[in-house]
Amino acid sequence: MALNRKELEDEIIEQYLETDGCIPWIIGYSGGKDSTMLLQLVWYALMRVPKKKRIRPIHVVCNNTLVENPKVLNYVETALVNIEKGAKKQGFPITVNQTTPAIEDSFWINLIGKGYPAPNSMFRWCTERLKIRPTTKFILDKINEAGEAIILLGTRESESSARGKSMKKHEIKGSRLRKHHSLPNASVYTPIKKVDTNEVWQYLMAAPSPWGAKNHDLVTLYGNASSGDCPLITDVSTPSCGQSRFGCWVCTVVSKDKSMEFLIENGEEWMEPLVDLRDFLHDTINRDHPKYEEKKLEYRMGTRRNGAKGLGPYHPKWRRYILHSLLKAQKAIDEEKTGYKLITNQELVAIQVTWHRDDIFEYSVAEIYKEVFDKEFAFQSEVDQTLLKEKELLKESCLPDKGDYQLINQLLTLQKSKTILMNKWGLHKDLENKLDEYLEPSREYVY
Numbered sequence: 001m002a003l004n005r006k007e008l009e010d011e012i013i014e015q016y017l018e019t020d021g022c023i024p025w026i027i028g029y030s031g032g033k034d035s036t037m038l039l040q041l042v043w044y045a046l047m048r049v050p051k052k053k054r055i056r057p058i059h060v061v062c063n064n065t066l067v068e069n070p071k072v073l074n075y076v077e078t079a080l081v082n083i084e085k086g087a088k089k090q091g092f093p094i095t096v097n098q099t100t101p102a103i104e105d106s107f108w109i110n111l112i113g114k115g116y117p118a119p120n121s122m123f124r125w126c127t128e129r130l131k132i133r134p135t136t137k138f139i140l141d142k143i144n145e146a147g148e149a150i151i152l153l154g155t156r157e158s159e160s161s162a163r164g165k166s167m168k169k170h171e172i173k174g175s176r177l178r179k180h181h182s183l184p185n186a187s188v189y190t191p192i193k194k195v196d197t198n199e200v201w202q203y204l205m206a207a208p209s210p211w212g213a214k215n216h217d218l219v220t221l222y223g224n225a226s227s228g229d230c231p232l233i234t235d236v237s238t239p240s241c242g243q244s245r246f247g248c249w250v251c252t253v254v255s256k257d258k259s260m261e262f263l264i265e266n267g268e269e270w271m272e273p274l275v276d277l278r279d280f281l282h283d284t285i286n287r288d289h290p291k292y293e294e295k296k297l298e299y300r301m302g303t304r305r306n307g308a309k310g311l312g313p314y315h316p317k318w319r320r321y322i323l324h325s326l327l328k329a330q331k332a333i334d335e336e337k338t339g340y341k342l343i344t345n346q347e348l349v350a351i352q353v354t355w356h357r358d359d360i361f362e363y364s365v366a367e368i369y370k371e372v373f374d375k376e377f378a379f380q381s382e383v384d385q386t387l388l389k390e391k392e393l394l395k396e397s398c399l400p401d402k403g404d405y406q407l408i409n410q411l412l413t414l415q416k417s418k419t420i421l422m423n424k425w426g427l428h429k430d431l432e433n434k435l436d437e438y439l440e441p442s443r444e445y446v447y
């Protein structure tokens with residue numbers, strides 16, 4: 001059956017104008033072919049809705065795992081800027097949002113800091129942390145604001161039979177919406193569920209991008225049109241995560257990153273250090289390797305993080321090795337030239353803190369950084385500078401009561417030190433102790 005673009009748009013218009021136009025739509029956009037088609041269809045449909053009836057807010061949300069394929073990230077970020085500008089120009093009630101994992105959920109803090117083994121299909125700890133949690137938080141925030149939300153996904157039944165079954169399971173009879181399997185007050189609407197892969201490509205080649213992107217660039221990014229997308233992930237059963245052109249560059253759930261290899265073959269040689277590091281990580285967990293039994297104990301500790309006997313996290317020396325390799329890759333790809341940062345300064349600091357919490361004192365992130373870049377790790381001095389400025393402001397606003405300044409300063413220091421340790425264990429008690437000290441009349445405060 002040939003794809004009927006008008007019918008799809010008509011259905012979207014009908015759904016958009018459904019009685020309760022105040023329930024926001026949340027459109028999961030990954031930059032991949034399916035979510036691009038979905039957003040384009042909604043866009044063209046909105047153009048046909050009279051201005052005064054465009055009252056339902058639409059939030060376009062895109063998740064950045066912080067370990068995205070750099071080439072894809074670049075493409076997606078440009079698209080997001082254009083979508084925002086285009087929507088403003090059209091007067092659409094569309095906002096564009098990017099979510100990222102919380103610092104404690106970062107890929108590198110878990111892998112290099114805590115020593116979690118590179119993910120595989122048996123222990124895919126990353127999807128929840130990098131994709132589900134940030135997106136879920138965004139959806140819940142919108143539900144809290146509006147009471148309900150409708151999530152629009154570009155998922156398609158023909159993508160995989162598991163996906164098709166799961167989509168059918170949550171269907172509501174007589175409705176185009178289905179219940180979200182775990183988020184109360186959230187429904188899911190999948191306007192392109194019946195569209196097959198060829199039709200998606202046909203549509204994208206025929207319908208120009210209304211926000212000015214070149215859909216032909218998507219073909220280049222995919223390399224071939226048969227690979228899957230990494231859609232907005234709201235559950236771990238999503239089969240395409242890790243098999244996709246739009247997955248993380250560190251993904252070891254697949255044995256080869258065909259996407260990066262394709263890009264390298266087509267002139268993006270600068271990505272080679274990334275493939276090398278990914279392949280090394282894959283090697284540490286590759287069960288099919290003939291020497292896997294020997295290898296696993298070489299890389300991994302014999303005790304789990306909870307103290308139980310069993311294959312545990314990476315040995316500290318391998319965590320150090322991976323950090324060193326990552327920074328070497330960062331140096332090789334030259335952030336100033338490519339604009340791509342493989343790890344943030346905040347993550348580096350958090351890795352050091354995590355090592356200390358794991359009683360790893362023999363390795364220093366600052367020393368490893370200096371070894372690779374031949375310069376000091378400047379992050380701490382940046383933080384110190386910021387803190388100094390904050391303190392001056394605080395001091396001014398507390399005058400003439402020096403005691404107030406001293407107390408607030410101590411409380412902030414305590415809060416900061418606990419935050420960087422990524423939880424607030426003991427914070428309550430420490431705050432109480434400080435307040436007790438403050439209430440002692442004999443105590444003298446000095447600047």
Ligand code: SF4
Nearest residue numbers: 126241242247248251
């Ligand atoms: S793409 Fe791979 S590394 Fe990224 S969240 Fe999915 S399974 Fe994990």
